[in-house]
Amino acid sequence: MPESNNPLLKVANLKVYFPILGGIFRHKIGEVKAVDDVSFSVNKGQTVGLVGESGSGKTTIGRAIIRLNEPTSGTITYEGTDISKLDAGAFRPYRKKIQIIFQDPYNSLNPRLSIFEIIGEALEIHFPKMNRDDRRARVADLLDKVGLKRDHLDRYPHEFSGGQRQRIGIARALAVNPEFIVCDEPVSALDVSVQAQIVNLLQDLQEELGLTYLFIAHDLAVVEHISDFVLVMNNGKIVEAASSEAIYENPQHEYTRKLLSAVPKL
Amino acid sequence: MSAPLLHVENLGIHFGSGTDVVKAVDGISFDMQAGETLAVVGESGSGKSVTALALTRLLASPPARIISGKIEFEGRDVLRASEHELRSLRGKQIAYIFQEPSSSLNPVFTIGYQIREAIELHRPEVKDVEREIILALDRVGIREPAKRLGDYPHQLSGGMQQRVMIAMALACQPKLLVADEPTTALDVTIQKQIMDLLKDLKRSSNMAILLITHNFGLVSDFADRVVVMFRGRIVEAGPTAEVLRNPQHAYTQALIECVPKLGQKQHRLKVIDYAGIQ
Numbered sequence: 001m002p003e004s005n006n007p008l009l010k011v012a013n014l015k016v017y018f019p020i021l022g023g024i025f026r027h028k029i030g031e032v033k034a035v036d037d038v039s040f041s042v043n044k045g046q047t048v049g050l051v052g053e054s055g056s057g058k059t060t061i062g063r064a065i066i067r068l069n070e071p072t073s074g075t076i077t078y079e080g081t082d083i084s085k086l087d088a089g090a091f092r093p094y095r096k097k098i099q100i101i102f103q104d105p106y107n108s109l110n111p112r113l114s115i116f117e118i119i120g121e122a123l124e125i126h127f128p129k130m131n132r133d134d135r136r137a138r139v140a141d142l143l144d145k146v147g148l149k150r151d152h153l154d155r156y157p158h159e160f161s162g163g164q165r166q167r168i169g170i171a172r173a174l175a176v177n178p179e180f181i182v183c184d185e186p187v188s189a190l191d192v193s194v195q196a197q198i199v200n201l202l203q204d205l206q207e208e209l210g211l212t213y214l215f216i217a218h219d220l221a222v223v224e225h226i227s228d229f230v231l232v233m234n235n236g237k238i239v240e241a242a243s244s245e246a247i248y249e250n251p252q253h254e255y256t257r258k259l260l261s262a263v264p265k266l
Numbered sequence: 267m268s269a270p271l272l273h274v275e276n277l278g279i280h281f282g283s284g285t286d287v288v289k290a291v292d293g294i295s296f297d298m299q300a301g302e303t304l305a306v307v308g309e310s311g312s313g314k315s316v317t318a319l320a321l322t323r324l325l326a327s328p329p330a331r332i333i334s335g336k337i338e339f340e341g342r343d344v345l346r347a348s349e350h351e352l353r354s355l356r357g358k359q360i361a362y363i364f365q366e367p368s369s370s371l372n373p374v375f376t377i378g379y380q381i382r383e384a385i386e387l388h389r390p391e392v393k394d395v396e397r398e399i400i401l402a403l404d405r406v407g408i409r410e411p412a413k414r415l416g417d418y419p420h421q422l423s424g425g426m427q428q429r430v431m432i433a434m435a436l437a438c439q440p441k442l443l444v445a446d447e448p449t450t451a452l453d454v455t456i457q458k459q460i461m462d463l464l465k466d467l468k469r470s471s472n473m474a475i476l477l478i479t480h481n482f483g484l485v486s487d488f489a490d491r492v493v494v495m496f497r498g499r500i501v502e503a504g505p506t507a508e509v510l511r512n513p514q515h516a517y518t519q520a521l522i523e524c525v526p527k528l529g530q531k532q533h534r535l536k537v538i539d540y541a542g543i544q
Contacts, residue, residue, distance in 0.1 A: 053453045054424070161310065191309050191480040196524040196535035203534065218453040221526040225535065248529045262458040263528050264483030266510065 006080065007041035008212050009065070009180060014038045014074035014084075016060050034060040036236035037074075042180075047206065047213040049227030049244065051220050051259060057236040058216045062182040065214070066100050067091060078180075096126050099173035103185035105165035109157040115143070115168055116153045122175045142171040147201060163194035170201065174209075183215045187222060199226055221263045224248055232256045269341055270297040271441060271474055272321070277335035279316055279325070290316045292498035293334065300441065301472040305485040305506065307521065308495035314478045317495075318444050321476075322356045323347070340441075358388040361435035365447040367427035371419040377403075377430045378415030381437055388438040402437040403430070407463060425456035432463065436473075443467075446478045461488060483525045486510055494518045496543065517543045 014035055022029040035057045042048045050058045063069040064084075065076055076084040083094050102108035109118055119139045123130055130138070140150040146167040157165060166186060173181055183202065187195040199222065205211060217223050223230055223244070230247045232240040232255060240253040251257045279291040291313040298304050306314045319325045321337060323344060337344040339359060347355065364370045372380060381399045385392055392398050396415075403411035406429040419427055428448060435443055445464065449457035461484060468475055468488075477489055485492055485506055492509050494502040494517065502515040513519045520543070523536035 053455050192483070193309050193480070193521060193524045193538050196526070196537045199526075200534050200537060218455070219526075220454070221528050224528060225526045225531060244531070259455065260528065262455040264454075264457075264461075264481065264486070264525075266483055266486055266522065266525055266527060 008044040008079060009214075010041040010075075010077040011061070011065070012039045012075045012077070014061065014064060014076065015072045016057075016064050016069055017072045033236050035064065038233075038236075038238055039074075040231055040238065040241065042212055042214060044179075044212055045206075045210055046229065047215055047227045049223035049230040050214060050216045050233060051218065051223045051230060052233035053218055053259075056233040058233050059184055061233075062100065062184045062214060062216050065182055066095070066098050068100075096176045097178055098180045098182070099176065099178040100182040100184060101166070101169050101173050101186045103188055105162050105169055105189065106157075108169055109165055111157050114154050114156055115139070118157075118168065119143075119172045119175050122172060126176045138175070139171075142174055145174065145205070146171045147197075161194075162190055163197060166190065166194075166198050167201065170198075170205070174205070178211070180212045180214070183213055185217055186215075188217060188219070195222065202226065219263065220247075220259045232259065268299070270338075271300045271302075271340060272298040272476075273336070273338040274317075274321075275336040275338075277317065277320065277337065278333045279313070279320055280331050280333050281329045283331075289498050290330070291320070294495070294498075294500045295335075296493055296500065296503065298442070298474050298476065301474055302491070303468055303475045303477065303489045305477040305479060305489035305492045306495060307479055307482055307485060307492060309480055309521075311497075312495040313498040314495050315446055318362070318446050318476065318478050321442075321444065322360050322362075323352055324356070324362075357384060357435075357438050357440070359440055360442045360444060361438055361440035362444045362446065363428065363431045363435050363448050365450045367424060367431050367451070368419065370431055371427055373419055376416050376418055377422070378417075381430070381434045384434050385437050398437060402433040405436060405467070406430075406433045407459075408433070423456075424452050425459060428452065428456075428460055429463070432460075432467075436467070440473060442474045442476060444476045444478070447480070448477075449484070450480070457484075464488070481525065482510070482522045494521065515543075 015037055016035040017031040017033050019028040020030040020032060038061060050061065052058045060069055064071050071084045075082045078094060083091060116136060116139050119142060120135045123135050123138060140153055143150055143152055148164060148167055187198050190198060203226065206213065215223060215226055224247060227244045230242060230244050231238050232253065234255045240256045247256060251260055275295045276293050277291055278293050281288040281290055308314045320332060332345060339355065378399055381402060382395055385395050385398055399415060400411045403414060408414055408429055449460050464475060465488060489506045492506045493500050496517045502509060502518045509518065513522055520538040524538060526535055
């Protein structure tokens with residue numbers, strides 16, 4: 001990894017274990033080592049790709065960074081502060097700086113809320129002084145930014161296609177002016193043609209807003225395209241870390257070669 | 267040339283009526299020979315899945331209405347077939363595997379039970395059903411199949427569930443297997459395994475396969491011929507190698523170009539310019 005003296009995000013010796021419960025008293029009889037001693041860092045403005053199969057632990061890392069999963073041990077340092085042990089109140093400012101985009105655009109939007117309510121909710125929490133008209137104007141601007149129409153504000157998720165819903169998910173993440181976005185398989189559920197649109201949108205937004213991404217996916221072709229640096233994960237461990245060019249031209253680990261050979265050739 | 271296995275002519279399928287009508291399939295025609303693999307490529311909403319379901323009249327009507335055309339399977343008119351005839355067509359002659367294996371399998375029955383049901387219904391002549399189930403699971407690469415019969419779908423991974431779906435489809439010895447986005451819900455590594463399995467089956471049997479996909483990447487070393495659908499119409503059709511090498515229609519070109527290719531890093535991925543397509 002190109003060492004920088006002060007990376008934006010630094011993950012060191014991260015472990016996330018989940019207990020396996022059993023017996024009549026549901027006590028712990030074992031554990032799943034979802035993430036097992038993982039270290040990496042992400043520099044500002046960079047995209048780091050995290051690639052691996054289902055069950056490799058890549059999503060758990062993303063979720064641990066935004067504290068949707070509690071780390072078992074290790075540190076997650078953001079701008080020099082270890083955020084992995086902060087209490088909810090102390091972590092709140094980081095919820096604004098670090099956002100997430102989820103894989104499934106169908107299940108990650110509340111079907112009973114309008115687009116304004118979905119995106120505006122974050123503004124209400126993080127910018128309590130903003131009045132309703134300002135919020136509507138801000139949400140309309142965000143829709144514009146992600147390639148949707150400003151007057152889609154009062155529509156509901158079911159009125160949009162999968163690609164459009166993913167744009168709504170991106171607008172929601174952008175609402176609070178984040179610096180760092182965990183993109184958790186944002187294009188895996190989409191058609192290849194729509195995948196290309198969303199990948200381009202993420203790259204445009206990165207250039208415009210100076211965003212930093214952790215891009216999680218199982219498809220090495222997409223990861224290679226969008227990332228500056230690629231981490232290959234298998235069974236909770238990082239087995240290879242290299243620039244995206246080196247991963248393709250000179251894969252070192254057998255598992256990386258397996259992922260490369262799985263990409264359909266045209 | 268001998269009579270085709272499947273003959274589709276000027277098929278038109280509409281949803282809704284009056285001013286709200288959606289022409290999901292708008293006058294398409296294609297043939298499939300016995301043992302042939304044909305890929306139908308198009309985006310969401312192009313009408314490819316609706317076409318696949320129409321082959322055995324699986325579309326709920328209303329809202330769908332088949333307003334024109336002909337579907338013939340081994341010379342028999344599917345659109346005029348009785349419910350009884352359709353039942354012998356579905357599963358036995360034309361079997362399906364779908365995108366989401368977890369929602370295609372019944373969660374409360376074991377996989378052995380579900381495959382048994384298909385065999386007993388469609389092949390009553392089979393004496394030793396248990397052996398047939400084990401053979402079917404073995405063919406799709408499930409190890410120690412005899413020990414898996416009592417497993418429930420939730421105990422299997424997505425890739426294994428899709429193998430069970432394929433085993434169930436094959437157990438009926440269909441002449442045509444319709445694979446509707448069989449790998450879209452799976453990881454690329456599992457996708458490769460399932461596509462390799464379908465390739466093996468294609469070589470080892472005389473079953474025709476209709477592959478429905480949005481990803482041109484899957485087509486290249488699989489299908490003999492390819493049909494490209496856009497907004498309910500076929501915009502291009504031909505042998506796969508030829509279409510890939512020299513796509514004639516702007517939409518086909520765009521669909522091929524938007525697949526990210528390893529080792530050819532571009533500044534931006536190509537996207538489809540819908541305004542420039544007729």
